Amino acid sequence: MNPTLEIFSQGEEVVTGQTVDTNAAWLSERVVAMGFNVTRHTAVGDKLEDLVALLREISVRADCCICTGGLGPTSDDLTAEAVAQAFDLRLEFDALAFEQIKRFFTLRNRNMPESNRKQAMFPKGAERIDNAWGTAPGFALQAGRCWFAFMPGVPLEMRHLFLEFVQPALASRFILRPGKLIAIKTLGMGESAIQEIISTIEIPAQVQLGFRASPDDVQTKLFFPYDYPEAAISSLASAIAAALGDHVFAVDGLGQASGDLVFTVDQLMTAGKYTLAVAETASQGLLAAKCVGLPWLLETRYEQSLQKLGQKLGITINTDNLQATAQAAAKEIKRTGDADFVLVQLYAGDVQTFHDKDQAIILYNVLLAGDGFHQAIHSVAGPIKRKQNQAALLALDLLRRYLQHKEL
Amino acid sequence: MNPTLEIFSQGEEVVTGQTVDTNAAWLSERVVAMGFNVTRHTAVGDKLEDLVALLREISVRADCCICTGGLGPTSDDLTAEAVAQAFDLRLEFDALAFEQIKRFFTLRNRNMPESNRKQAMFPKGAERIDNAWGTAPGFALQAGRCWFAFMPGVPLEMRHLFLEFVQPALASRFILRPGKLIAIKTLGMGESAIQEIISTIEIPAQVQLGFRASPDDVQTKLFFPYDYPEAAISSLASAIAAALGDHVFAVDGLGQASGDLVFTVDQLMTAGKYTLAVAETASQGLLAAKCVGLPWLLETRYEQSLQKLGQKLGITINTDNLQATAQAAAKEIKRTGDADFVLVQLYAGDVQTFHDKDQAIILYNVLLAGDGFHQAIHSVAGPIKRKQNQAALLALDLLRRYLQHKEL
Secondary structure, eight states: OOOEEEEEEEOHHHHTTSSOOHHHHHHHHHHHHHTOEEEEEEEEOSOHHHHHHHHHHHHHHOSEEEEESOOSSSTTOOHHHHHHHHTTOOEEEOHHHHHHHHHHHHHTTOOOOGGGGGGGEEETTOEEEOOSSSSOOEEEEEETTEEEEEEOSSHHHHHHHIIIIIHHHHHHHSOOOOOEEEEEEESSSOHHHHHHHHTTSOOOTTSEEEEEEOSSOEEEEEEEOTTOOHHHHHHHHHHHHHHHGGGEEEEESSSSOOOSHHHHHHHHHHHHTOOEEEEESTTTTHHHHHTTTOTTEEEEEEESOHHHHHHHHTOOOOTTOHHHHHHHHHHHHHHHSOOSEEEEEEEESOHHHHHOTTSOEEEEEEEEETTEEEEEEEEEOSSHHHHHHHHHHHHHHHHHHHHHHSOO | OOOEEEEEEEOHHHHTTSSOOHHHHHHHHHHHHHTOEEEEEEEEOSOHHHHHHHHHHHHHHOSEEEEESOOSSSTTOOHHHHHHHHTTOOEEEOHHHHHHHHHHHHHTTOOOOGGGGGGGEEETTOEEEOOSSSSOOEEEEEETTEEEEEEOSSHHHHHHHIIIIIHHHHHHHSOOOOOEEEEEEESSOOHHHHHHHHTTSOOOTTSEEEEEEOSSOEEEEEEEOTTOOHHHHHHHHHHHHHHHGGGEEEEESSSSOOOSHHHHHHHHHHHHTOOEEEEESTTTTHHHHHTTTOTTEEEEEEESOHHHHHHHHTOOOOTTOHHHHHHHHHHHHHHHSOOSEEEEEEEESOHHHHHOTTSOEEEEEEEEETTEEEEEEEEEOSSHHHHHHHHHHHHHHHHHHHHHHSOO
16 A cells, blocks of 8 residues: 655645645655655645644644645744644754855845744754755654655745655655556547547556546546556557547657647657648637747748638638638648648638637648648537637647548 | 635546646635635545545535536546535436536537436535536535535636636625735736835735736736725725836726736727737747637738748848838738738747747837837747747737827
């Protein structure tokens, strides 16, 4: 059984929503990869009794707790005091810590305010965590069942202290058996459709199956316990990826670098030394924007009026046959430009349809490659920003499928 | 005494750090503004016994709890079941909710998978929260001391449900004495510069001053206690806004609808019945993408190569005088198009400079309006996505300043 770990964030700015708590996610990702079982995140403000109560709760509930925030010099920084009160410990002055804090100011030609003295007071028995990046040293101690590590909340300082002190301390204190996470990333298929498709594949009871839908993909996640055979991991992942077919644009966790759809397209375009020109409508610049700085994207254009696009390209617009219109546009863009591939995206529906979350637009994507036209038609509904994002992704995905499979 | 409120986020993706919990901060900000005292955020994973224990804890500790996540169709979505178990309630099938879920699929021409049926099961006595933005309805109920509202974790759906159902329900259920928050939104000026400029203005001790820097703006926040005189609020806010000059693009909390920069520009363009054409370089489509669906944006284009842009427009490119080049491009776009205004954005620096977070690019923005050219030059540094975003905002902001002040 993997040891349990909780994350505890202290600060009024977190509970009042002034700050998004990115520390909790950053820490969790790292300790999960080490083999901890993260059971809870908690954030509380700057009230002493809340802090004391929470520390006591955690000390009987978890094997380990990583805490951030509340180590500053001001009166609302109460962590050390709360720890002392929760576990009935005296606060002791640490002369070496005090020297380090003073030195931090001296190095910056500043006088140390008297209030910083408080940062050198630690609960008796605590181990100090030196902080070379700021004035607040951290500390660690065992209380009840739980080993606590306290770090400052400033992300930059916290990350250094974690990597250099806390992570090695965790590795030497706990017997860890990290599992393995595989994430199969797809586009153009919903969570429940995926679940139905893979329901025919037998997933052993020790393997945890999960899904995560985001605006940019749906991830099917497999979490394998420690010591699960590598061959079995890759054969199960392959079976699921095969069932999901060419909806899969990347698989995380099998050793190859992987990222979002743009990452996959960038790898394929770079490998083939290809270039691309685009005409966008529903995505309205977002396709190009997603590819910022990538040298293979030569140009994009957006015209709100289809008639105007026809005028500028010198082609005939046939609103009853958007596919043929998109093909004509692609041909003309190819003729006047230098790109190997041309992607043209048109859609049926007026401004009102586009804005109405309950109405779908029909997207006509056409890719002109060396071997001719390839196309995909999609229905996309939802709020306008979702339609826009899906339009950008689905057009790019037509290119990805072509490059990956050279057949559609 | 203001009622206490806790935020509870459910999901393995949150506790394992796969997802940063932005919902908690978004919700906290809103309920704090309403007058709640937010005491705790907690996130737990998909383990039934953890959920049940947490729900019971909260039901005796807080007056109100807002919960997100765990309402999906899959087997790891356990919220309704956990509520039923925690408070000893039966799960009941809600025929109307079921019809709505089915309708969601029908509208999108998809078959409803059997697994979605589960989303129509609610604990007995719960009030349903209809969800027009996704398949997962929410629900609300009183348990012990605490009124719970459960919403899906998808931020877009959650925000709609909160604003349309939960917020009004909270307002009618609790006696609240909210303070008043004024946020002065600026672009093109850092936090410490703002702090220095307003240091000459006297801010009474009861008024809390704060700053929040995001990729899209810097907000100077003033929090006034309940019953603070309206006249004093608006005179302090006006004094600060005046000191920050035309960097201010919106002020939140003074009664007028306000939003992001695009919102302000949209209001001004719509009021004047103006239209716009754009040529982007560093923002690479993002300026247009930010204006998705707004009818006054007629066209945008992006050419990676400045020479190619010159070729297509039939103008001479002078890389030693990007301002003159941008003016020539704007003139040509104006000549061949129908837009009232033309915005052209060029930048000095190669692909490497653009990618290097330690190097700045120099942006040349030119606006061609009825009364001639207006321009702005900016230096933008940081990671490529920051440069891209700033480039989009600063170009739009040139248009905003022109429309607001008709002088630059």
